[in-house]
Amino acid sequence: MVKDEDALLVDRFKKGEEKAFNELVKKYMKRIYYLAYSLTNNHADALDLSQEAFIKAYRSIHRFRGRSSFYTWLYRITVNICLNHLKREARKKEVSFDERIEVAQVDWWINPKKALENKELQENLTKAIGSLPPQQKAVFTLRYLEGLPHKEIASILGCSIGNVKANLFQALQKLRNKLKGYVEG
Amino acid sequence: MISCRKVKRWMIDYLEGTLAEKEKVLVDEHLSKCSQCAQEVEVLVKTQKLVRLKARKEMPEGFWAHYLPRLRRRLEEKPLSRLEWRPVPTLALATATALVLLVVTVNLFRTPSLNLESLPRKVLVREVVASNSELDYFIADSFEPEEIVQALIPQEMLNSLMRGGEMYETL
Numbered sequence: 001m002v003k004d005e006d007a008l009l010v011d012r013f014k015k016g017e018e019k020a021f022n023e024l025v026k027k028y029m030k031r032i033y034y035l036a037y038s039l040t041n042n043h044a045d046a047l048d049l050s051q052e053a054f055i056k057a058y059r060s061i062h063r064f065r066g067r068s069s070f071y072t073w074l075y076r077i078t079v080n081i082c083l084n085h086l087k088r089e090a091r092k093k094e095v096s097f098d099e100r101i102e103v104a105q106v107d108w109w110i111n112p113k114k115a116l117e118n119k120e121l122q123e124n125l126t127k128a129i130g131s132l133p134p135q136q137k138a139v140f141t142l143r144y145l146e147g148l149p150h151k152e153i154a155s156i157l158g159c160s161i162g163n164v165k166a167n168l169f170q171a172l173q174k175l176r177n178k179l180k181g182y183v184e185g
Numbered sequence: 186m187i188s189c190r191k192v193k194r195w196m197i198d199y200l201e202g203t204l205a206e207k208e209k210v211l212v213d214e215h216l217s218k219c220s221q222c223a224q225e226v227e228v229l230v231k232t233q234k235l236v237r238l239k240a241r242k243e244m245p246e247g248f249w250a251h252y253l254p255r256l257r258r259r260l261e262e263k264p265l266s267r268l269e270w271r272p273v274p275t276l277a278l279a280t281a282t283a284l285v286l287l288v289v290t291v292n293l294f295r296t297p298s299l300n301l302e303s304l305p306r307k308v309l310v311r312e313v314v315a316s317n318s319e320l321d322y323f324i325a326d327s328f329e330p331e332e333i334v335q336a337l338i339p340q341e342m343l344n345s346l347m348r349g350g351e352m353y354e355t356l
Binding site: 022025026029030033034037038043051054055058121122125126129140144145150165168169172173175176179182183184 | 228259
């Protein structure tokens with residue numbers, strides 16, 4: 001079987017070649033950083049937590065047996081670190097998940113490009129997604145912002161595909177309620 | 186006609202286009218007759234489209250130029266804990282083996298429940314190294330020394346050792 005590029009880099013790193021780890025970081029730093037940012041919505045946290053994920057990967061690479069792809073494994077580490085962070089933060093301050101976002105009517109579906117540039121819409125989307133409970137936020141982010149298939153999300157989060165779908169449905173329903181001004185009427 | 190509850194159960198697959206054709210026909214049929222579910226689907230489809238519009242603020246190139254050097258600094262600043270692995274297999278093996286020997290030696294004299302004092306040290310060392318197939322144990326520094334001993338020496342062998350080491354008399 002021909003090994004993919006990541007597997008070869010992992011092998012080289014396991015044999016002590018530090019440069020191979022640098023290559024893996026360069027390849028995935030943007031994806032890991034933006035994943036952490038999508039989950040935390042804070043650039044300082046995203047930088048810190050994404051680097052924590054790489055540090056953890058560096059120190060436990062020997063545990064990576066290649067049963068999943070390297071990037072699925074790295075995503076799993078990142079999501080776990082971010083979820084722990086979100087849970088700690090949630091404990092620090094009680095977050096209300098029922099707050100409804102009041103918005104002016106925007107015909108975003110007529111002109112999605114304009115909607116993309118709409119600052120208020122972006123702020124409300126950020127606020128709505130940010131208010132999801134950690135597990136739903138993780139599933140939602142991996143599916144809608146990262147575009148991963150259900151099976152891969154299940155593998156990253158260590159849950160069943162049915163669980164992923166249930167979390168997605170609940171997340172969508174919550175977002176629909178929060179973004180009522182945009183999607184109803 | 187299928188129930189509203191069933192439609193909800195299949196909703197995510199329906200919205201994402203991953204529902205099997207046979208079930209999709211049943212949902213479509215239901216939606217053509219149930220205005221409440223049809224409205225729900227319409228709103229969720231809009232929600233799906235809306236959330237996909239979430240833009241990402243791209244970081245400047247300068248940020249990425251510093252990412253790896255910063256990470257390397259952090260790796261150097263944060264020393265490895267005594268049980269963490271270094272990416273040099275021989276060093277990891279040597280460290281782990283030394284650790285086992287240390288733990289086992291200490292426990293020979295402080296764990297009366299295992300009653301290992303009577304064993305010849307050389308024999309014990311040989312057995313620990315031979316049964317050390319899962320070096321991962323040494324990464325998890327949450328284990329108690331007794332647990333490490335239990336984990337590394339198969340129970341059957343441990344029983345034999347505790348019976349007085351007769352099996353080694355012929356060695």
